[in-house]
Amino acid sequence: MVDGRLEAFSDGVFAVAITLLSIDLVVAGPGHGTTLAHQLREAWPNFAAFLVSFFVVGIIWVNHHSLFKNFAKVDRTLLFLNLLLLLFVVTIPFVTSTLAKVPDRQLPLAPSLAAVLYSGVSLAMSVSFALLFNWSVRDPSRLRNPCRANSSIASVPLCGRGARASTWSPSSSGSSRPPSAWR
Secondary structure, X not given: OOOHHHHHHHHHHXXXXXXXXXXXXXXXXXXXXXXXXXHHHHOHHHHHHHHHHHHHHHHHHHHHHHHHOOEOOOOHHHHHHHHHHHHHHHHHHXXXXXXXXXXXXXXXXXXXXXXXXXXXXXXXXXXXXXXXXXXXXXXXXXXXXXXXXXOOOOHHHHHHHHHHHOOOOHHHHOOOOOOHXXX
C-alpha cells in the first residue's frame, strides 16, 4: 500500500463500527426486580446479533486488508470506492441493532424487514467489494501482484439470494420450506 492514510482511515472506521456494535449490550443492573441471569436471558438477541456482526465486520476487515495490501498506488477512484465500502461498514451497527430488537411479536412484519435491511447492507457491501476488485484488475499497474478477476464476484449473487430469502417467514407462509425460486 502506497498511502498509509487510506489504510489508517479505513482501520479507524472498522474500529468504530465494531465498537458501536457493543452499545446495545446492556442490562438494567441491580434494583430492577430481576436477577442478572434473567436480564442476560432477556437480552440474548442483542448478544447473538453482536457476536454475528462482530465476526462479519472482522471478516470484512481481513478481506479489506488482503485486497488493499496488493495495491501498488492510490488514486481518487480507489479512495471513493473505498468510501463506498466504508459507508456500508458503518451501517452494520444500525442494522444489527434493528435486527436484535425485532423479536417483538407485536410487529408481525418487523423481523422480515429487519432481515431485509441486514441482507441489503450485506449485498451492497458485496457489490462495493466487487467494484473495488474489478477496478483494480482492469489495469495491472494498479497491483503489486496481478491476480485472477473471478474470485470476488461470487459473493454478489449469494448475498442477493440471502436478501430475497430473508423476506420469507415460515409463520407467514404456512410452509417450513422457502419457495423453490429462492433455493
